[in-house]
Amino acid sequence: MKVQTLVLAVTMGLATSLAAFADDAHYKGTDAKAAAGATLTDGEIRKIDKEAGKLTIKHGPIKNLDMPAMTMVFKVKDAAMLDQVAAGDKIRFGVEKVNGALTVQQIEKQ
Numbered sequence: 001m002k003v004q005t006l007v008l009a010v011t012m013g014l015a016t017s018l019a020a021f022a023d024d025a026h027y028k029g030t031d032a033k034a035a036a037g038a039t040l041t042d043g044e045i046r047k048i049d050k051e052a053g054k055l056t057i058k059h060g061p062i063k064n065l066d067m068p069a070m071t072m073v074f075k076v077k078d079a080a081m082l083d084q085v086a087a088g089d090k091i092r093f094g095v096e097k098v099n100g101a102l103t104v105q106q107i108e109k110q
């Protein structure tokens, strides 16, 4: 009887933890979306592709996307942003997932 009670308590505890985790994850997602414009990541421009409207950026960890540091290609929100930067520029940038594509929303030169 005691063992059964313990198992029940552990099971309920686990369920509670999972529920709390799910709530937290959901909250983080919502929060990240709301704050994405203000969340800037350090990066360095590697390549500019004006025809495709894309930038290759060596970036630090992107908190709002839960992404580690790497070099990768991003779309940009506005093609005019490509004229504001040159390969080798150190930047801070904001990126968001728009229709499944990681899209740079803003760029600040450092």
Ligand SMILES: [Cu+2]
Binding pocket: 059, 067, 068, 069, 070, 071, 072
């Ligand atoms: Cu990346």
